[in-house]
Amino acid sequence: MKEYKKCQSCAMPLKKIEDRGTEKNLDKSSMFCKHCYQEGEFIQKDFSVDEMKLFVKDKCIEMGFPKFLAGMFVKNLHKLERWK
Numbered sequence: 001m002k003e004y005k006k007c008q009s010c011a012m013p014l015k016k017i018e019d020r021g022t023e024k025n026l027d028k029s030s031m032f033c034k035h036c037y038q039e040g041e042f043i044q045k046d047f048s049v050d051e052m053k054l055f056v057k058d059k060c061i062e063m064g065f066p067k068f069l070a071g072m073f074v075k076n077l078h079k080l081e082r083w084k
Helices: 049-062 067-074
Strands: 020-022 028-033
Touching: 049 067
Parallel strands: none
Antiparallel strands: 020 028
């Protein structure tokens, strides 16, 4: 199975094993981060891609990133596997 370098839901980097979400059997996910995916289910189950873009952008701004940079982070979110 392919190991992704960023979450295929929110684009968070998956550099460390502890950044990864979990499958139903509690194995680490190869595709999704711990903020999006736990025990085989999405935390934000009903989010649309536009809602995820807004959520990620707001989190980036909350973490101190400039608004223009936060906007760049979410620009291609719709191309990730979850949203195809």
